[in-house]
Amino acid sequence: MSTSFDKSALGRQGAPFEMDVERGKVREFARAVHATDRAFFDGEQPIAPPTFLTTTFFWERDVDGANPWHAVQMDPRRGMHAEQEYLFFGPPPRAGTRLYCRSRISEVFEKQGKRGGVLRFAVMVTEFRDAGGKLVAEARMTGVETEHAP
Amino acid sequence: MTPTAWDALHEGDAAEPLVIGPITRTDFVRYQGASGDLNPVHHDEPFARAAGYPSPLGVGMFPAGVLAAFAAGWLGPEKIRRVRVRWKEPVFAGDTLTFRAAVARCFEEDGERKVEVKLSCTRQTGAIAVEVSAVFVA
Numbered sequence: 707m708s709t710s711f712d713k714s715a716l717g718r719q720g721a722p723f724e725m726d727v728e729r730g731k732v733r734e735f736a737r738a739v740h741a742t743d744r745a746f747f748d749g750e751q752p753i754a755p756p757t758f759l760t761t762t763f764f765w766e767r768d769v770d771g772a773n774p775w776h777a778v779q780m781d782p783r784r785g786m787h788a789e790q791e792y793l794f795f796g797p798p799p800r801a802g803t804r805l806y807c808r809s810r811i812s813e814v815f816e817k818q819g820k821r822g823g824v825l826r827f828a829v830m831v832t833e834f835r836d837a838g839g840k841l842v843a844e845a846r847m848t849g850v851e852t853e854h855a856p
Numbered sequence: 857m858t859p860t861a862w863d864a865l866h867e868g869d870a871a872e873p874l875v876i877g878p879i880t881r882t883d884f885v886r887y888q889g890a891s892g893d894l895n896p897v898h899h900d901e902p903f904a905r906a907a908g909y910p911s912p913l914g915v916g917m918f919p920a921g922v923l924a925a926f927a928a929g930w931l932g933p934e935k936i937r938r939v940r941v942r943w944k945e946p947v948f949a950g951d952t953l954t955f956r957a958a959v960a961r962c963f964e965e966d967g968e969r970k971v972e973v974k975l976s977c978t979r980q981t982g983a984i985a986v987e988v989s990a991v992f993v994a
C-alpha cells in the first residue's frame with residue numbers, strides 16, 4: 707500500500723526557536739490538567755507542570771521551519787501520538803524562564819502491527835536550553851501511522 | 857500538599873487516587889486552548905466521525921498531563937526528572953477517570969536517590985487509558 711510517510715525525514719533538524727515560560731500560561735495549563743498543588747499557581751514564578759513543555763505549539767509555529775515533524779508527512783487521519791517522554795536535568799522550569807529550543811527527527815522505523823498491516827513510527831526530540839546553553843529538558847515525541855484508519 | 861517524606865517511601869506505597877468526572881468536551885477544549893494542540897478530532901464532531909470515531913476523542917496529553925501533575929503534587933513538583941507516557945485507548949466525554957500513582961522502586965543512580973512511580977488513568981469500564989512512568993529525585 708502506498709503511503710505519504712517519508713523516511714527521508716530522518717535527521718531533519720528544525721530551526722531554533724525561543725519559548726518563554728509565562729506565569730499566566732503556567733497557571734492556565736495547571737488548571738487545564740486539574741492540578742491542585744499551589745506550587746503551580748502561587749507566587750511570581752510558579753513551577754511548570756511536568757507536561758507543560760508541550761506548549762511549544764505556541765512558539766514553534768511563528769518560526770519558519772522550527773517543527774521538522776512536517777517532514778515526516780504523517781497522515782492526520784491515520785497518525786497517532788504513540789509515546790511522549792520528558793526528561794528534566796534539574797527542577798522543571800519556572801515562570802520567567804526563557805528557553806532556547808531545537809527539534810530534530812531522531813528515528814524513523816517500521817514494525818509489523820499485531821492486527822496486520824505495517825506501523826510506521828517516527829521520533830522527534832526537542833532540546834530546551836537556558837540562556838547559558840545548559841540543557842534544561844528534553845522532549846521525545848513518538849508518532850505512529852497505521853496502514854488503515856483506526 | 858506536603859511532599860511525602862522520602863525515607864518513608866517503599867515499593868507499593870500509593871497515593872490516594874484522584875477521581876475526575878464525568879469529564880466533558882469542555883475539559884478537552886480547555887486543555888487544547890492551554891496546550892496549543894488544536895487538532896479538530898478532539899472537538900469537531902463531523903471531523904471526528906469522518907476519521908472513524910463515534911465522537912471527538914479526548915486529547916491524549918490531557919489525561920497524561922493530569923496524571924503527571926497528580927504525581928508531582930504527591931512527590932514534589934521540583935523533584936520530577938522524567939515522565940514517559942504510553943496510551944492504551946482514548947477517553948471520551950462522559951467518562952469518569954481514576955488516576956492512580958504507586959511507587960515501583962526506590963534506587964540510586966549517579967549518586968542520587970530516586971524513586972520510580974507507575975501511574976495509570978483508568979476509565980469507568982476498568983480499561984486503562986494511559987500509563988505513565990515517572991522518576992523523582994529525593
